[in-house]
Ligand SMILES: Nc1ncnc2c1ncn2[C@@H]1O[C@H](COP(=O)(O)OP(=O)(O)O)[C@@H](O)[C@H]1O
């Protein structure tokens with residue numbers, strides 16, 4: 017089995033090309049970790065959504081990709097963090113179709129469905145932190 | 154990365170070659186809407202086989218392109234959505250309402266040929282026999 021780096025990979029998000037780079041890197045890491053191609057696509061899609069949110073609402077931030085192991089299971093964890101405006105009502109933000117930017121309002125609730133684990137912390141005026149993990153099946 | 158657009162009779166074929174940024178998608182939309190008029194096209198095939206991710210922004214843009222092209226009098230068929238991409242779109246909650254899709258370029262052209270013929274039964278359009286790309290006329294790049 018090939019060696020898997022456990023060093024977290026930090027990818028800055030400050031423009032559209034960074035979104036593409038982050039999701040492509042995420043997919044590559046997923047495949048290296050042993051995810052099926054289909055799961056790599058699910059992961060890349062979720063990364064695209066949270067990276068897009070960083071750019072749209074906070075202008076800049078970062079995506080941190082990290083291999084995780086727990087109880088013999090392997091997974092890929094993705095953290096999206098920014099020091100932007102924060103989210104006043106998380107319950108609303110996680111509702112399908114809710115958007116303050118006339119978007120589709122599917123980024124957060126959809127990413128939650130795409131991944132196995134999903135957590136979000138946000139404080140108005142301080143920023144937002146989304147952490148999500150998918151496990152190799 | 155610009156998306157090349159080919160003209161085959163009354164149809165435009167736009168083939169995505171690589172990952173698209175938001176700016177690329179905006180440009181594709183503008184180019185297609187423009188060219189449907191320039192070439193008096195009746196149909197557009199948008200081939201996304203090469204796309205490995207279709208997030209909510211991209212999906213919405215495909216829907217916008219399809220609806221706007223219709224307002225210009227032409228029909229759009231999206232072809233080549235890959236299995237993983239299709240699954241991810243459904244999980245995300247995306248729907249391509251009012252957008253025609255087909256498995257691949259060949260099926261998409263067949264679909265358009267039928268649409269064009271049913272709109273104008275005297276039309277002799279036959280897109281099904283699209284064999285050599287040599288017949289295609291490059292209209293950009
Ligand atoms: N990183 C973020 N910083 C601030 N607000 C955010 C962030 N991510 C999401 N939001 C808020 O949550 C809402 C829902 O996000 P999302 O589900 O991605 O839908 P959309 O981006 O289409 O509006 C957004 O409209 C926005 O108000």
Ligand SMILES: [Mg+2]
Pocket residue numbers: 065068069119122123124
């Ligand atoms: Mg979003």
